[in-house]
Amino acid sequence: MNDTTKTLSGPDLTQGVALSNVADGAMLLGHAHGEPALLVRRGDALFAIGAMCTHYGAPLADGLLVDDTVRCPWHHACFSLRTGEALRAPALDPVSCWHVEQRDGSAYVREKLERVGQPSAPAAAGRPGAVVIVGGGAAGNAAAEMLRREGYSGRITMLSADASVPCDRPNLSKGYLAGTAPAESNPLRSPDFYRASGIDVKLGARAATIDTASRHVQLVDGTRYAYDALLLATGAEPVRLEVPGSGLPHVHYLRTLADSRALVAKALASQRAVVIGASFIGLEVAASLRVRNIAVHVVAPDTVPMQRILGPDVGTFIRKLHEQHGVTFHLGTTAASIDERGVTLQNGEHLQADLVVVGIGVRPAISLAEQAGLAIDRGITVDEHLETSIPGIFAAGDIARWPDRLTGERIRVEHWVVAERQGQTAARNMLGRREQFDAVPFFWTEQYDFALAYVGHAERWDQAELDGQLDANTRDCTIIYRRGGKTLAVATVYRDLKSLRAEVEFERTIATTE
Numbered sequence: 001m002n003d004t005t006k007t008l009s010g011p012d013l014t015q016g017v018a019l020s021n022v023a024d025g026a027m028l029l030g031h032a033h034g035e036p037a038l039l040v041r042r043g044d045a046l047f048a049i050g051a052m053c054t055h056y057g058a059p060l061a062d063g064l065l066v067d068d069t070v071r072c073p074w075h076h077a078c079f080s081l082r083t084g085e086a087l088r089a090p091a092l093d094p095v096s097c098w099h100v101e102q103r104d105g106s107a108y109v110r111e112k113l114e115r116v117g118q119p120s121a122p123a124a125a126g127r128p129g130a131v132v133i134v135g136g137g138a139a140g141n142a143a144a145e146m147l148r149r150e151g152y153s154g155r156i157t158m159l160s161a162d163a164s165v166p167c168d169r170p171n172l173s174k175g176y177l178a179g180t181a182p183a184e185s186n187p188l189r190s191p192d193f194y195r196a197s198g199i200d201v202k203l204g205a206r207a208a209t210i211d212t213a214s215r216h217v218q219l220v221d222g223t224r225y226a227y228d229a230l231l232l233a234t235g236a237e238p239v240r241l242e243v244p245g246s247g248l249p250h251v252h253y254l255r256t257l258a259d260s261r262a263l264v265a266k267a268l269a270s271q272r273a274v275v276i277g278a279s280f281i282g283l284e285v286a287a288s289l290r291v292r293n294i295a296v297h298v299v300a301p302d303t304v305p306m307q308r309i310l311g312p313d314v315g316t317f318i319r320k321l322h323e324q325h326g327v328t329f330h331l332g333t334t335a336a337s338i339d340e341r342g343v344t345l346q347n348g349e350h351l352q353a354d355l356v357v358v359g360i361g362v363r364p365a366i367s368l369a370e371q372a373g374l375a376i377d378r379g380i381t382v383d384e385h386l387e388t389s390i391p392g393i394f395a396a397g398d399i400a401r402w403p404d405r406l407t408g409e410r411i412r413v414e415h416w417v418v419a420e421r422q423g424q425t426a427a428r429n430m431l432g433r434r435e436q437f438d439a440v441p442f443f444w445t446e447q448y449d450f451a452l453a454y455v456g457h458a459e460r461w462d463q464a465e466l467d468g469q470l471d472a473n474t475r476d477c478t479i480i481y482r483r484g485g486k487t488l489a490v491a492t493v494y495r496d497l498k499s500l501r502a503e504v505e506f507e508r509t510i511a512t513t514e
């Protein structure tokens with residue numbers, strides 16, 4: 001989904017813009033040296049950076065200025081106005097950054113600033129000699145990259161049970177499955193990138209045990225890797241459906257690129273699908289299969305899809321949205337059995353299907369941590385630095401349960417951006433930074449042309465207040481989730497700035513709880 005099309009609009013910023021046309025706190029979209037560029041004024045300071053987010057190409061001009069950064073409107077990446085650096089995932093690459101000259105009441109965008117990387121520090125300078133990362137997903141990849149960005153020059157080995165390099169997992173249930181995003185959009189990085197960065201990625205490498213005394217990770221094939229610092233980023237595994245016939249070949253799960261490829265191949269030859277589970281994955285899969293014109297039935301025990309997380313208003317809307325696209329729901333029931341021709345529900349009804357997709361939740365992949373004797377609490381227990389109960393071993397992503405600064409509770413979430421940001425913080429802490437993980441959780445979902453962004457974390461809420469409108473005619477709203485009167489999370493539909501402001505508000509709350 002990376003959009004690399006760069007259409008130019010607005011003024012040529014190299015030709016000069018009258019300062020009177022650039023208000024304090026404004027972002028002026030134009031172009032410089034053949035690239036879309038933003039001219040930004042903060043007080044007396046002027047900055048010029050690339051105008052498109054390096055994640056999926058969102059227009060940063062629609063984002064939010066916060067101090068000397070700009071936040072992306074779509075998935076909340078954060079870029080430095082001073083250097084263009086991607087300070088926060090999900091963007092991993094910087095945007096361009098230019099020198100701005102002020103002369104005779106005008107601002108001129110001049111030459112591109114050279115990127116100043118962190119000097120490569122010798123392994124001996126209080127840094128680990130060898131880092132092993134178990135997991136080649138969002139957190140593992142972000143950690144490996146951040147180690148290099150921070151100038152770490154020691155050995156980095158990424159052990160991944162996957163058959164392919166880290167991939168853009170959210171794409172697997174959306175554009176790639178729908179057939180609207182090409183296969184090339186799946187890998188986060190090319191094998192060449194890892195080679196050039198000196199990140200040794202071992203694929204099909206499943207870790208079996210950790211010897212915490214001798215500091216070794218051992219693979220199922222017996223190969224051993226010594227570590228000085230270890231990051232566990234093993235993610236989550238789909239919960240398996242245990243009904244007769246659930247092992248049949250037309251029953252699919254979706255976690256890995258291989259799963260998605262198998263699903264795409266099967267979808268090409270299918271006409272009728274049953275999706276078991278009205279989770280985010282289940283509903284995104286349903287939407288993508290509808291784009292392929294496959295008849296879709298969704299089966300789930302819920303009475304309103306997504307109600308527990310998003311509340312009745314959004315749940316009812318999502319149900320209607322899918323129905324408008326031709327999906328049939330069978331709610332308040334589950335699958336009793338599966339056969340070659342379809343799925344039998346608990347009420348005896350038989351739904352014909354040549355493809356069955358199960359999306360009934362995931363479990364954190366913590367067996368390695370359990371074996372190693374790490375503290376476990378429905379995930380791996382980590383402290384505010386993402387360090388586990390054994391010093392030198394860190395955990396990030398779907399497996400990590402961390403002390404949430406906002407609620408004071410220990411939480412574990414299954415969000416792409418959180419996993420990447422945790423990987424980045426863990427990387428810095430493996431280098432001795434002692435940085436607290438205090439990012440506000442963020443996730444998004446996309447189904448058809450509907451997108452929802454969610455900041456904060458409300459596992460339990462007692463009030464979901466909708467401001468705006470969410471129906472067939474208008475999609476423009478904010479939903480605030482509260483418990484005991486306290487705002488815990490904010491969901492928005494087509495209100496990107498509100499979502500960004502809610503994130504900043506949560507950050508300020510966290511800052512005052514120091």
Ligand SMILES: Cc1cc2nc3c(=O)[nH]c(=O)nc-3n(C[C@H](O)[C@H](O)[C@H](O)COP(=O)(O)OP(=O)(O)OC[C@H]3O[C@@H](n4cnc5c(N)ncnc54)[C@H](O)[C@@H]3O)c2cc1C
Nearest residue numbers: 135136137138139161162207234235397398414415416419
């Ligand atoms: C189809 C799909 C769509 C999604 N869409 C969204 C979305 O729109 N928005 C959102 O916020 N989140 C989304 N998510 C959730 C998001 O992808 C996860 O939260 C995120 O990937 C978690 O990152 P992670 O690094 O913890 O785990 P993962 O990305 O799952 O990576 C785990 C890695 O660990 C490896 N591994 C596991 N065990 C071992 C072992 N013993 N030895 C070696 N390697 C091992 C795996 O092979 C894998 O490489 C989606 C998830 C899926 C599956």
Ligand code: FES
Nearest residue numbers: 053055056072075
């Ligand atoms: S497009 Fe900017 S964060 Fe996704």
